[in-house]
Amino acid sequence: MSRTALVVIDIQESFRVRPNWQLVNHPDIAERAGRLVAAARNAGDLVIWVLHTEPGTGTVFDPASGHVRLLEGLEAADGECVITKTSHNAFTTTNLQQILTEHGVAKIVVCGIRTEQCCETTARVGSDLGYAVDFVTEATATMALPHRSMPADATVDEILADPRTLSAETVAERTEYVLAGRFVTIRTIDELTAVPVPS
Template identity: 60%
Template sequence: MISALVVIDVQNSFLQLPDWRHTSRPDIVPQVNRLAEAARQAGDAVVWVLGSRPGSGTVFDPARGFVQLMDGLEPLPDEPVLTKSAHNAFTTTNLHQFLTRRGVRRLTVCGIRTEQCCETTARLASDLGFEVDFAIDATATTPLPHRDAPGDVPFDELVRDPRTLGVDEILTRTEYALSGRFATIRTVDELTGN
């Protein structure tokens, strides 16, 4: 079966956010590189996706200069780098057309944020008929404050709020939500044969 690796939002924007120091996966770049190298060796496509919010003035606004891959990630010349403005990697890009033209039927999804852009992409990919492997330990997330948490509190204080979901809880929830429904949960070791 023809496969592709889709790397979502592993970009410098996240390094600028106050919650990044609480990330579940500070070593995401080496994990992604392991997957990319295995995909290349297998002859699979590798697609890089960047999240962008033009005109927002945030770290996701391309004018700020942070919407670029994190240091250590180097796409090959034939590997597309797509820019999206939606949570999933399909809606505002030509990802579906790219994969369809190549006959891809299986995707491996990795990137930042586990429960947001990565999970949303996996769900949509499944709905589009792709078989999906979700590389859980090549995704990263940060704690999620409760919906009623005050917006003017420093993130370090929000992390201590017992209502805040910790990264382990988020990863576990994502595994339960996706497994057997939208994706097969895999580790980098399982996907690379190491």
């Protein structure tokens, strides 16, 4: 019998300590993902934790920073896989596909940070690899997205003042538009955490 795996992507302290965290659409992302984790464990599904790392960079994603750890409220249970990646998607620089194959997984459920970046890219690659993909947009988080011409060191105020900036809500909506029906099925937290009614 094929299994389902919940893939929890980059819900890590690295994001929370950056200035643009104040632009995040779901500051309660740990609680949102935690509901999916609890439901997955209850269903006997696989739970896989992914952390983004950029070793040697001196950034908040450098393991030496101490910030490459799950946000408070989330913790891997005994036996659950915790993998680290250096690419945007969770497949290319990890053994994720091997883990899924070994456990007979046919469907993955994607949640995490950021909606349009690591979550979307993982969903696309997963779909191309043949997995059915459920994308739980409301259990992903992202921030307002500046225009490509905005300097990398722009302040939060400068980002918000630019009329070309996309709000986090707009980014999430556009992500659903490009993924739904092509790469994923959009699901809600309530759908995936509902307790089945005995027949």
